[in-house]
Amino acid sequence: xxxxxxxxxxxxxxxxxxxxxxxxxxxxxxxxxxxxxxxxxxxxxxxxxxxxxxxxxxxxxxxxxxxxxxxxxxxxxxxxxxxxxxxxxxxxxxxxxxxxxxxxxxxxxxxxxxxxxxxxxxxxxxxxxxxxxxxxxxxxxxxxxxxxxxxxxxxxxxxxxxxxxxxxxxxxxxxxxxxxxxxxxxxxxxxxxxxxxxxxxxxxxxxxxxxxxxxxxxxxxxxxxxxxxxxxxxxxxxxxxxxxxxxxxxxxxxxxxxxxxxxxxxxxxxxxxxxxxxxxxxxxxxxxxxxxxxxxxxxxxxxxxxx
Amino acid sequence: xxxxxxxxxxxxxxxxxxxxxxxxxxxxxxxxxxxxxxxxxxxxxxxxxxxxxxxxxxxxxxxxxxxxxxxxxxxxxxxxxxxxxxxxxxxxxxxxxxxxxxxxxxxxxxxxxxxxxxxxxxxxxxxxxxxxxxxxxxxxxxxxxxxxxxxxxxxxxxxxxxxxxxxxxxxxxxxxxxxxxxxxxxxxxxxxxxxxxxxxxxxxxxxxxxxxxxxxxxxxxxxxxxxxxxxxxxxxxxxxx
Numbered sequence: 001x002x003x004x005x006x007x008x009x010x011x012x013x014x015x016x017x018x019x020x021x022x023x024x025x026x027x028x029x030x031x032x033x034x035x036x037x038x039x040x041x042x043x044x045x046x047x048x049x050x051x052x053x054x055x056x057x058x059x060x061x062x063x064x065x066x067x068x069x070x071x072x073x074x075x076x077x078x079x080x081x082x083x084x085x086x087x088x089x090x091x092x093x094x095x096x097x098x099x100x101x102x103x104x105x106x107x108x109x110x111x112x113x114x115x116x117x118x119x120x121x122x123x124x125x126x127x128x129x130x131x132x133x134x135x136x137x138x139x140x141x142x143x144x145x146x147x148x149x150x151x152x153x154x155x156x157x158x159x160x161x162x163x164x165x166x167x168x169x170x171x172x173x174x175x176x177x178x179x180x181x182x183x184x185x186x187x188x189x190x191x192x193x194x195x196x197x198x199x200x201x202x203x204x205x206x207x208x209x210x211x212x213x214x215x216x217x218x219x220x221x222x223x224x225x226x227x228x229x230x231x232x233x234x235x236x237x238x239x240x241x242x243x244x245x246x247x248x249x250x251x252x253x254x255x256x257x258x259x260x261x262x263x264x265x266x267x268x269x270x271x272x273x274x275x276x277x278x279x280x281x282x283x284x285x286x287x288x289x290x291x292x293x294x295x296x297x298x299x300x301x302x303x304x305x306x307x
Numbered sequence: 308x309x310x311x312x313x314x315x316x317x318x319x320x321x322x323x324x325x326x327x328x329x330x331x332x333x334x335x336x337x338x339x340x341x342x343x344x345x346x347x348x349x350x351x352x353x354x355x356x357x358x359x360x361x362x363x364x365x366x367x368x369x370x371x372x373x374x375x376x377x378x379x380x381x382x383x384x385x386x387x388x389x390x391x392x393x394x395x396x397x398x399x400x401x402x403x404x405x406x407x408x409x410x411x412x413x414x415x416x417x418x419x420x421x422x423x424x425x426x427x428x429x430x431x432x433x434x435x436x437x438x439x440x441x442x443x444x445x446x447x448x449x450x451x452x453x454x455x456x457x458x459x460x461x462x463x464x465x466x467x468x469x470x471x472x473x474x475x476x477x478x479x480x481x482x483x484x485x486x487x488x489x490x491x492x493x494x495x496x497x498x499x500x501x502x503x504x505x506x507x508x509x510x511x512x513x514x515x516x517x518x519x520x521x522x523x524x525x526x527x528x529x530x531x532x533x534x535x536x537x538x539x540x541x542x543x544x545x546x547x548x
Contacts, residue, residue, distance in 0.1 A: 179396075182395060183397065188412040
């Protein structure tokens with residue numbers, strides 16, 4: 001159904017669904033770390049940003065397309081993730097303190113990029129806007145349809161990957177670490193190594209989001225891409241949908257994006273133009289979900305459907 | 308040759324001597340108990356054997372190789388399984404998944420780990436509850452789950468930290484029977500810390516008594532219950548067994 005969607009959906013609908021898929025994919029990536037292994041990251045904008053600037057920078061300066069930029073982006077993000085993981089897990093930093101560490105790294109990097117004139121600094125970096133009617137797959141430039149299919153493919157890949165991970169030794173070990181690290185260790189699990197693996201996979205997946213972001217939006221500002229509100233945006237989907245579940249991130253991304261756009265449209269139709277009213281609506285809905293469905297929407301639905 | 312040899316280990320916490328100069332050996336295929344009043348240092352010895360923290364001095368060797376200073380996961384991989392006095396189930400996972408986590412230590416595939424887990428669950432009479440979340444289990448079942456999880460790692464030595472506490476006498480007897488069976492059929496060596504003397508007397512072939520961090524007596528159950536020092540500090544003169 002999603003493959004055929006572009007046949008009957010307009011450009012606006014397509015962009016909305018692309019956005020949903022983007023958040024579903026990135027949420028899935030974050031979910032590997034928090035939902036599966038129980039390591040709370042509040043700094044995933046770091047990997048989006050570094051991934052975006054790595055591939056974007058290569059294209060901007062040398063005209064090298066994202067197929068070469070992608071491995072570089074993944075490599076850089078995994079390296080960064082492993083540094084954070086090493087610092088935290090070697091020195092026993094866990095829970096909220098780990099979360100603070102992830103925020104700190106994202107913030108350092110944001111400030112660092114503000115002073116990095118080679119990549120545009122605070123004024124931003126702009127990729128040459130693509131010709132919208134030609135499918136230039138090699139340079140990942142083309143019509144919205146191309147980005148839609150790319151994101152759809154990524155989402156399917158992420159879902160399958162997470163499904164396999166969850167059913168494998170890694171999934172069992174991560175969940176054991178999430179539920180009780182001491183007991184996990186007593187069952188022969190090298191918790192350091194398995195947590196590092198979760199961070200590596202999560203950051204690698206998120207790096208791909210970054211590359212997509214760079215080539216889809218064509219402009220990158222440190223103040224935007226590394227901002228903590230971006231990290232929050234990433235994690236809201238899985239939290240609303242259901243942390244640690246496979247369908248949670250997808251469902252959460254759909255609900256939040258449609259809600260956000262729905263509120264905008266609804267308010268416009270009513271002719272209300274009160275500054276900030278959208279955020280208030282958004283906040284109220286989030287609050288309601290967290291209050292009435294503390295485990296997220298998906299576990300609730302799964303229970304109703306007796307899955 | 309002894310399976311586990313503990314030589315003159317000591318441990319202090321902020322100047323308080325929890326264990327001082329304790330030594331004992333465990334022979335392959337035997338069932339051993341460590342008893343003593345609260346605060347005698349039993350769990351501290353356990354934690355040193357299981358790798359939670361290293362001893363300040365002394366050595367511990369398993370199958371002839373030193374293991375003191377190794378991490379808990381390395382010690383488990385070496386062949387020592389343990390349970391926790393305060394049970395630590397993976398509450399969000401099903402009973403079967405809990406035990407499968409242990410099974411993955413020696414098995415690569417989920418299928419093989421599941422097979423190991425199912426066998427062990429049956430042995431511990433948890434088979435019917437395998438799909439329930441661990442959080443829904445009663446305390447006796449949680450204790451059984453602790454044992455099942457540890458067994459799934461296929462240990463040669465099993466450390467049991469007060470698994471009988473809180474069980475009713477009939478449940479206690481059932482548990483005793485399970486351990487006897489494991490010992491007799493699979494040749495599993497067992498070291499238990501226990502306050503429930505009913506279980507200790509029914510199970511243990513060798514008993515060590517700890518008092519103020521020191522091993523004050525070692526012997527067969529018959530020798531221990533007649534030892535005047537043990538009677539005075541732990542069992543009490545009125546104890547009938």
